Amino acid sequence: MGPTRAQFIQYAPAALAVASAAAGPWSALAAGAAGAGAWAINASTPALRSLIACGITATGCGIAAHQVLASGMNPLFALGLAVPAGAAALAHHRNITGEFPTLPAATTATTGQTSQAQLITAWWKEFISGPTQTEGRKLIQEGAGLAHLALEVGDDHVSFTGIITLPQGQQVRVKAADIASVYNVPVSQVEMGDPKHYAPNALPVTVHLTVPASAPEITAGAPTTPEEEWDAFVGVPEGAMPGTTLTLTRYDGPLDWEGIATRERKAIGTVNLQDLAGNLDLSMIQITLAPGDKPSQMGVRVMKEHALMHGTMLSSVVDELAMDARGYVRLGTYVDARPALVPLAQPGSGARHLYLVGGSRSGKSGILEQILLSAHRSGIATILASPQAGTIAGAHLAAYCGDGLNEAMGALRLAYAMMLDRESRYRSPAFPFTDPLVLVVIDEAHMLLSTSSPYHAEAKAIVEQMTRRSLKRGIGVVLATQTPLAEDLGNSTIIRSQLLIGGGAVFLRCAKGQGSLVGVNAVEGAEGIDLSKIPASWPGLFATVADREMTGLDTEAVMAPEDGTFGLGYLLTPGSQAVQFRSLHLDVSPVSLAGGEPPVGLEDCDAWRERDAITQTPMVDVRGKNLVGNLEDLLFWAEHGRPAPQQQQRTGPAGQQPGPAGPGVFAGPAAGAGDGQELIKPRILELLREESIPLTAETIARKLGTSAKNIKPRLSELKKRDEVTNENGLWKAA
Template sequence: MGPTRAQFIQYAPAALAVAAAAAGPWSALAAGAAGAGAWAIHASAPVLRSLIACGITATGCGIAAHQVLASGMNPLFALGLAVPAGAAALAHHRNTAEQFPALPATTATAGSGLSSQAQLIMAWWTEFICGPTKTEGRKLIQPGAELAQLAFDIGDDHMSFTGIITLPQGQQVRVKAADIAAVYGIPVSQVEMGDPKHFAPNALPVLVHLKKAAAAPQIAVGAPTTPEELWAAHVAIPEGAMPGTTLALTRYNGPLDWEGVATRDRRAIGTVNIQDLAGNLDLSTIQIALAPTDKPSQMGVRVMKEHALMHGTMLSSVADELAMDARGYVRLGTYIDANAALVPLAQPGSGARHLYLVGGSRSGKSGVLEQVLLSAHKSRIAVILASPQAGTIAGAGLAAYCGDGLDEAMGALRLAYALMLDREARYRSPSFPFTDPLIAFVIDEAHMLLVVSSPYHAEAKAIVEQLTRRSLKRGIGVVLATQTPLAEDLGNSSVIRSQLLIGGGAVFLRCAKGQGSLVGANAVQGAEGIDLSMIPDSWPGQAQKVAVRDMTGLDTTAAAKPEDGTFGLGYLLTPGSQAVQFRSLHLDVPPASLAGDPTPVAVEDCEAWRHRDAIAQTPVVDKRGKNMIGSLADLLAAAQQGPPATEQQRAATSPPGPAGPAAPTDGQELIKPRILELLREQSIPMTAETIARKLGTSAKNIKPRLTELKKRDEITNENGLWKAA
């Protein structure tokens, strides 16, 4: 077996020195041959410099010795010249003792024994880490920490080895990643050590990347790229809109017209800021549509050069399609994928459905309500309309009862409540289909009645809460429209919105900036992370067209086109699904002209309907807004007495004289509806004392009224336990 590369580099100068003393000038040729050999085996620069210096010294000594012998001088002088040559060889040996040859790039050889890589790696490991070292005075990192089970992974652009640092039983591995990196001359980041908590203290696995594959080059800014590359470079990075995701295209028609699915490995994507995503992709927000999937780790993405709903869908050509189908759904618009957007107005066999509508000024909210009125008319559903802001609904003529204005709208709320009480009295155990028509109770600008500053706040809140809770199975659905999704617009009532969303669908249109967020306290299940203020009021480029438009010769009689604005563009949420971007149908003519027969669908002939005018003027709660009239009989009695007089009116009309018996308080007058409501809501019978405790009064006040309600057959008593009939 011949000498190794390290041995050749170390001992070639010694042979060179001997040759210099014997061969004289021929030693120059030997020095050149040794240098060429060292270069051929890829010796390091310090080794080459040391070898060249040693060769020059040895050559000079050889020439001088040759001249001494040729001149006939004493041979001892020539022998003395060998001392500098030997000193040069010893200095070279010491220099190379501190240098280590580079790892060869050849692959590991098969068969028994260690390959050249394994020999060199083990030599370094022994020399610096575990010992025994051949260098006198060297301090080892941890004596005895041997490297076992050595394995390689070698490719054209990478090279690594793995092993297990082992120690005798009872000892603990103290070798650190920084120690290994220093030994092999690599960055600490290329050394991966196992977690000591998961392995034995005396056996710790290690992975060392001697040569790591170069990282993928960054995409040049401004260079043409595929959507996947653009996504990886700007969206999936830690500071991007959807960090850690990958994009898989499902359709590609160009860099500005594609669809795909973003996926994050085993983690939920969560809320996506669409403005950040538009900035990452260098697009406007209107060009991007997100579609959540059933998997929280995936999100559908669509990029549009021109928005798919920009030109809208005209209503006049599909008026006959607006009638309710057999499942109770009506068409409200068109989804982003061109499919019909349907919402339920009824549930055959179970009653009606609610609809929650949110949209600011010029968002298309009134247009959606007009479509609802037209669909209800086509479906033979009676409509009661409450419009606090007078004259805003073009299809008001299709309603059987219209409360136009703040006071009249409050009257419509009272009438809807009375109709519910009437049907509850007539349909104790309702069996569908109803012989009476379904009723859609539409409340436009509901915040004008429900906000705390409204004069009808307490009464309107109490009525709407009861309607959303109890009216569906009596065939009365609530269509409630507000300008924002904020809780303040619903009178700070969590009951109203939760019941609306549980009992039907929701339509979300553009809102004012800062008022359209559906997160936090305004979060809606299925519409997480949506901010309605991000829906722009115009399509891309429309503002610039207006800015540079030449007004001369402009046709001022031309009708507005759907692409002139984004009204009707928003999100539709149906029960059990995710909110999907859609656009409502475009009205080019008033809905009354599309109705065919404009005669409103009539409400059934019943006590509440016959006394509708008196009921509309009768408050159904007391001054505190806590006690509601709970039966139709009590409501009709209160309506016959007329609206309550004010304090000034009572003072002006009451004759002077001794005071008569004190009139009962509001709490005593309206305690029977509270008893009836409590027994209807509770499914278990209760004693009079339990009822009194729940209502915050004494049993002495409760028992006489329980007797009165029993005479009306509204409640029953079995062994002292009271329950609703």
């Protein structure tokens, strides 16, 4: 059996060097023959270069040695010329040795591991045993280290073996499926020893990895460059943010980075978040935007593991629930860890509204409980209308609670009466009031406002008036519904617009097909958000029964924040972009955090003293028209009862009979009387003399049961007679 190709390339130059002393010039011919042979067997370029250099050196030394011997000089000189030839042969041997590496040893020590062995060990510690580099990572079995790691690398396969080792007394609970998920291989490629044949704390494992021959190391995937992906899909004309470029500020992987999107010399404006998530091939909750100080810039954050998955406990920030000097309270935490603040009041101007949307198990009730607690700790009185009885744990913190459909309607009537009472006592909206700020909290408002509700017309009329008129009287409205659909607000555009202008909005998860904020349900600053796209559980978090302790029913167990996405949504304040946030996690009863103090009470006024009668008195007639407009009428009907439109209870002046709208409101002339001018003018004069305050023409017309176009000409005629006066549209008797 002849020499191998490698042996020929290694030892042929050495033979030339030994023969150089005797062969003389013939060594050149031998070196040429060796080079041709090396080329014929496809030697590599470095090997050929080294061989040629060695042959030239050996040939030169051989010629010199031959000349020395031929001239009769000392033979020791000729022998000395063999030294550089041997050195050249040794150099050639070293040059080509690295071209034929041997396979790695079957076992490697912990120190001096190959890069591939280090990567295998790092993945094992990160996901299985710890210590992990990721804060809050849920390990498969902490302390289950991989000992005696052995790596086998072949031309078409790579595998490793080891022993899962735990301290004495513990048992290995790592499963083959767990290891397969970590190294992204099928379960069939993971072999584990039978626990019956091994100690409980030591179990052998073999993992077969399938990798290309050119890339034997384990790779986590081919990461894409966020800048290139942005330019290709987002910054193009049809993208979510056309004309923008991305500058990264942090990069921890293709699914965990932050950056700033910039549009040259132009404002970015509002961004359709659903389109942006589609451009980047992400779910909506994986990406969040943060408007910057410049309109041409927008902060972008992509999250592999959501920053708010573990939540913020309410008990640890209870001192932040009280209102600050600007009227803000903490409602939760933004995705960038900043406190999420909402205003409950505006010092020097009045109260603020809040619009809350969220379906079942979205965290809506938790936010309402938190608002009740914040109002209590801030000295704000609350009136709670809860059509669905028994759903708000902090109901005892309200000064008045309407629990149930009928009682909730009564709470709305009381809130409207309190506003009318304050309007009668405070002619000027100058602050501060001596009365406390009031929040009217309406939970499940669709049960009162939708067209299917028996109180639809009355509730819609009251809420429309309150959202328009109550802020300057120190009364804010917190309205909560299950969807952002117009039907939930009684098809009233006034209510939604006034709520958004007067404070802000919180949007949580909704049912599928009911959470889109586009079309007729569009909200400025929340373009493209679909609340039904917020998942009920965190992506990648699979809570299986096998991972839980099934030792019995534990009635004291508290749900962990990462068990669901409750409280996760978007917070919108006037004039800004909706920002992703999560409400504080309520792990204790709000009543216990109230400190045992009684609820903040309302002021002692006519509306509060007559609350029992007011809550039972409809504010509109049976047609849903003629909402009571002042406190005097309201208190009269609370005492005497609201008549039907056909009823006539007392006779008015000049033989006229009162109409259905209240005291002093007359339906028209008595039977047989005409409708001449002289019959209306005495009624106008008598009404103005009875009223202690000036009235507008519209108010006079409403009280007399006629239209304003019939009243205004008569008022002008009475003014010419100097029987009435007009100051800025307010009429009174002379």
